[in-house]
Amino acid sequence: MLKLHEIQSQFMQGLYAPHMVNAGDFIQARASHSATQSLQAYRQSLIGHLTQALSEIYPVCLRLLGEIFFDKLSLRYIKDHPSSSLNLHDYGLHFADFMHDFPPLVEFPYLPDVARLEWYWHRAFHAQDEEDLQIQALSALKAGDMPFLHFKLPASAHLLASTFPVQQIWAANQPDSPTHSVDLDQGGGSLLIWRHGYDMRIDSLSQEQWLFLSAIEAGESFSSVCERLPQQHPQCNPVQLAPECVAQGFINGFYLNGETS
Amino acid sequence: MSDHSIQGVGLGLRSQHYAHILEHQPDVPWFEALADNYLGDGGLPLYHLEQIRKDYPLTFHAVGMSLGSSDPLDVDYLRKLKALTQRFESAWLSDHLSWSRSNGQVANDLLPMPYTTEAAQHVSDRIQQAQEVLGQRLVIENVSSYLSYSMDAMTEWAFLMEVVERADCLILLDINNIYVSAMNHGFEPLPYLEAIPVERVVEMHLAGYEDTGDLLFDTHGQAVHPPVWALYRAALQRFGKRPTLIEWDTDIPAFEVLQHEAQIAERHQQEVHHAQAA
Ligand SMILES: [Fe+2]
Numbered sequence: 001m002l003k004l005h006e007i008q009s010q011f012m013q014g015l016y017a018p019h020m021v022n023a024g025d026f027i028q029a030r031a032s033h034s035a036t037q038s039l040q041a042y043r044q045s046l047i048g049h050l051t052q053a054l055s056e057i058y059p060v061c062l063r064l065l066g067e068i069f070f071d072k073l074s075l076r077y078i079k080d081h082p083s084s085s086l087n088l089h090d091y092g093l094h095f096a097d098f099m100h101d102f103p104p105l106v107e108f109p110y111l112p113d114v115a116r117l118e119w120y121w122h123r124a125f126h127a128q129d130e131e132d133l134q135i136q137a138l139s140a141l142k143a144g145d146m147p148f149l150h151f152k153l154p155a156s157a158h159l160l161a162s163t164f165p166v167q168q169i170w171a172a173n174q175p176d177s178p179t180h181s182v183d184l185d186q187g188g189g190s191l192l193i194w195r196h197g198y199d200m201r202i203d204s205l206s207q208e209q210w211l212f213l214s215a216i217e218a219g220e221s222f223s224s225v226c227e228r229l230p231q232q233h234p235q236c237n238p239v240q241l242a243p244e245c246v247a248q249g250f251i252n253g254f255y256l257n258g259e260t261s
Numbered sequence: 262m263s264d265h266s267i268q269g270v271g272l273g274l275r276s277q278h279y280a281h282i283l284e285h286q287p288d289v290p291w292f293e294a295l296a297d298n299y300l301g302d303g304g305l306p307l308y309h310l311e312q313i314r315k316d317y318p319l320t321f322h323a324v325g326m327s328l329g330s331s332d333p334l335d336v337d338y339l340r341k342l343k344a345l346t347q348r349f350e351s352a353w354l355s356d357h358l359s360w361s362r363s364n365g366q367v368a369n370d371l372l373p374m375p376y377t378t379e380a381a382q383h384v385s386d387r388i389q390q391a392q393e394v395l396g397q398r399l400v401i402e403n404v405s406s407y408l409s410y411s412m413d414a415m416t417e418w419a420f421l422m423e424v425v426e427r428a429d430c431l432i433l434l435d436i437n438n439i440y441v442s443a444m445n446h447g448f449e450p451l452p453y454l455e456a457i458p459v460e461r462v463v464e465m466h467l468a469g470y471e472d473t474g475d476l477l478f479d480t481h482g483q484a485v486h487p488p489v490w491a492l493y494r495a496a497l498q499r500f501g502k503r504p505t506l507i508e509w510d511t512d513i514p515a516f517e518v519l520q521h522e523a524q525i526a527e528r529h530q531q532e533v534h535h536a537q538a539a
Binding site: 003008012032033035039041084088198 | 331335338
């Protein structure tokens with residue numbers, strides 16, 4: 001007789017890779033349903049839940065692709081990426097990369113970046129609540145602290161650089177936005193997707209802000225950024241960029257750390 | 262755990278109704294929130310729940326404990342749930358007599374248990390472990406099922422009884438799920454009710470199933486069906502007035518539709534109560 005662990009292993013395999021198991025080994029056949037059909041009912045239900053989760057996180061991709069294509073795409077994604085978290089809000093992390101590698105989508109090269117924007121939006125929506133940084137707090141720092149000063153981005157913040165106008169595509173495909181076409185040739189840009197209080201934000205960044213915030217996000221110390229950035233990009237002035245980003249809320253904290261540079 | 266703040270017919274809290282609830286403060290005795298929607302670190306869902314909690318008592322309903330799995334318990338998930346129940350001072354926390362994870366893969370669904378002694382022992386041990394981490398007694402709900410296992414050795418209600426007695430936990434009796442499983446598996450629903458010990462039932466659920474022709478599905482997307490109302494009356498006769506919840510999860514209608522369902526449930530409660538008193 002099959003033990004619990006064995007039954008569950010086979011059942012789970014039967015949900016994600018139905019051809020790999022013989023459902024009759026552990027499921028009773030009934031007058032109206034074979035064992036395989038019974039398992040199939042659960043598989044359909046699971047696919048329904050996961051597709052629903054993806055459509056809630058990626059509504060713009062859904063609108064761009066249409067329901068039929070989106071459902072087929074989801075089905076392929078589910079096959080390659082079984083859920084591994086008990087919380088459905090975690091499902092869909094690799095959807096953008098999957099779209100990038102999905103041959104039928106090569107005509108739509110901007111879609112993976114649209115999906116990235118939607119994933120970052122989803123994460124920002126549920127991220128930790130934080131206060132703004134008051135610039136006066138920095139006046140408490142002593143001269144000796146400066147080499148160890150690191151800034152930090154909001155916990156909700158994600159940087160996204162794209163060669164496509166993803167923000168415009170996203171904005172044109174909101175439920176209440178009138179349908180109009182977006183000129184793909186206008187090129188892309190750099191975005192910060194984050195939450196300010198309960199306000200969801202997509203901010204377009206200047207090239208200097210992008211370089212500066214990318215360094216901060218990578219954990220580089222302020223003194224190192226001040227030395228390195230102007231050498232590589234003479235137009236960048238971190239001493240000016242820092243208060244500007246604090247005022248915008250793009251930077252909302254700092255810490256002292258001698259280990260990372 | 263009979264928390265007296267939870268009485269009458271409550272409603273399942275859904276984000277579509279936040280604005281309506283906060284604006285109109287409808288007369289609802291309590292809300293049941295889906296715990297898994299509030300496990301993020303912050304943001305609007307938690308803010309809205311906080312606002313609603315100021316005016317209403319709350320219970321939490323979870324779907325992710327996977328109590329019946331042979332995989333290890335997700336202690337991190339349980340700790341998050343514990344923090345949530347403490348922060349919002351929920352009257353109780355429920356999850357299902359089911360499993361969702363195996364070998365690290367997850368089916369975000371409520372999969373049925375095989376009804377064996379081995380499985381009953383396993384899941385009751387796990388409920389006890391979960392209760393220790395959570396620091397509270399759990400309320401366990403019966404699920405709908407669409408298949409039976411070859412190795413089933415007892416009825417669903419005998420299994421439920423063995424689990425709750427061993428784990429010494431409480432029961433959330435989903436009347437719709439009993440009816441759905443009874444129809445799908447061809448058993449009589451009344452002996453199921455008769456087998457459940459009255460004192461363990463702290464809550465009942467009502468919802469609408471979907472009839473696909475050869476199976477009933479627990480989709481929570483319709484009004485409660487007449488045979489489920491009839492079974493609810495039988496349950497009221499056996500268990501007395503118990504906190505009862507209207508669940509609606511797909512094709513979520515206007516708030517008034519949920520309130521209308523709650524009024525029907527209240528009417529059944531009063532009628533059964535008066536018939537018994539007479
Ligand atoms: Fe239920």
